[in-house]
Amino acid sequence: MTTTTPDVLAEIDRRTDELIRLTTDLVGFDTTVRGDAREPARDEADLQEYLAARLRAAGATVDVFTPKPGDLPDSPQTPPGLGFDGRPQLVARFAGTGGGRSLLFNGHIDVVSAEPRREWSSDPFRAEVRAGRLYGRGTCDMKGGIAAAVIAAETLAALGVRLPGDLLINTATDEEWNGAGTLASVGYGVRADSAIVPEPTDLDVVTAQRGILGGTLTVAGRPGHAEYPPGDWRTGGAVNAIEKTLPVLAALQRLRERWADDPAHSHPLLPPPSLVPTTIHGGEWWVTYPSSCEVGLDITYLPVQADAGGWASRVRHDIEQAVREACAADGWLTAHPPRFVWDTELPPAEVDSAHPLVGAVTASATALGRTPRLLGEPSWTDAATLTRIGSTPAVCLGPTATRPDGSPTLHTIDEYIEVTDLVDTAKALALAALALTAPAPASVPAV
Known part of the structure; x- marks a missing residue:
């Protein structure tokens, strides 16, 4: 039958x-x-x-x-x-x-x-x-x-x-x-x-589906007693790493908005690419200027943003370039540029x-x-x-x-x-x- x-x-x-x-x-x-x-x-x-x-x-x-x-x-x-x-x-x-x-x-x-x-x-x-x-x-x-x-x-x-x-x-x-x-x-x-x-x-x-890129961005500072004026960083003064992270976060937000508004970064079935700070850790003690601030990043990107091998090298470049440009107006950040460590990377398809x-x-x-x-x-x-x-x-x-x-x-x-x-x-x-x-x-x- x-x-x-x-x-x-x-x-x-x-x-x-x-x-x-x-x-x-x-x-x-x-x-x-x-x-x-x-x-x-x-x-x-x-x-x-x-x-x-x-x-x-x-x-x-x-x-x-x-x-x-x-x-x-x-x-x-x-x-x-x-x-x-x-x-x-x-x-x-x-x-x-x-x-x-x-x-x-x-x-x-x-x-x-x-x-x-x-x-x-x-x-x-x-x-x-x-x-x-x-x-x-x-x-x-x-x-x-x-x-x-x-x-x-x-x-x-x-x-x-x-x-x-x-x-x-x-x-x-x-x-x-x-x-x-x-x-x-x-x-x-x-x-x-x-x-x-x-x-x-x-x-x-x-x-x-979108690809995913995970990474960590670390902004350096210099410790010092938080209840005293920090002094001039060029002569050894303290630098607040948390405050120095703020223009970097603003640059990442602007990049996310540019991606969302760019017709070249659109897809009929997918949301725009995104870049989201998801974790933040900074400082060593409540009366000490923080010597570092670490931000975890979750990035989702479209197939059109992938490189020839299908991965996120171009996305990483765009993010690092946006941060470099934001740091150009700050003497400390120019001399001590934020450091990226990229880890999880999952391809779009x-x-x-x-x-x-x-x-x-x-x-x-x-x-x-x-x-x-x-x-x-x-x-x-x-x-x-x-x-x-x-x-x-x-x-x-x-x-x-x-x-x-x-x-x-x-x-x-x-x-x-x-x-x-x-x-x-x-x-x-x-x-x-x-x-x-x-x-x-x-x-x-x-x-």
Whole structure:
């Protein structure tokens, strides 16, 4: 008997309780993202082995691997020598019959901190359904999306659907930090003709996203007793580093405003580039002129601002130039220019709206009665790594991430996912797999 699309959708409906249980099980593993390279692993290995056993039982070949520090592709995303002890990656493959295109479902297993846990209405690591919503840390971002991908693949396998092309599932660590897990997976050889990342998108299709650059700006001062006049800095007088930071911050604000007003720095799907001071630390003692002031920066930038390699060298140059110009009128800052240290850098990415991937994913959501929009992601996801570095055009499509008032549910107290959205995500992914693993058309537009 030939399996039809209605058969697939009906089977996923029948598996709703199983989908809820799977999401609940995944939430029960504490996979809170590490804060730095030295932080020990939590339950990442246990979660990956749980998924591996399940996917093998469904007929997939599964590889759970722990990357070595030297296995990552050369990129500025991660610190040198980053290790993965206790944080394995997983790739499962449901083999196609041959002649079709391959499709990858990618999702991150790490979640942001659940603190302060006392403010949750229920245990964040014991998911529970209330009024049609499944509550728990990671339900929305993005263990629910992973569960939907697994159920979609298992449903097709259970119904005996033999896809022409391979269907892969890659679950990765560290997305909430710097995308290291998917980067390591790409280095291991994980790639496909196209990919869907079931991040929460309100069942819209995210085709573009901004890059991210993180850094620290340090402004030097000179200590002295704060209750005495500072004297002339040219003859050894004290200099207040906090006050000297003010014109630098003003220069960064002006640059942000120029970016926002410049038509060359616009995108039809994305917000303007931005430059936000997010942390500040200065001074040593309350009666001492501060000898330094350190400002943390979060910069988001558009694909058009990336350099030829897809990275942020031109953005860094613009920021440093703006600060140099602001310092030119200040003798101290000219003689002691602020110092930049750049760290996290995540690439922007975009998939052409004419690419078959976009059309197929849009059609899969439309078939469920949705009206999917093409959107941009103001922040960042692993879809950028797959697109930019993994030679795998990737878009995001997943469950709703907003409350009725428009505020986000992800990364919040009492994070939740609508059960109906969880089911629709699984359905949309299954329909997309049916379309995207078919043989390629005569010509495929470039990414």
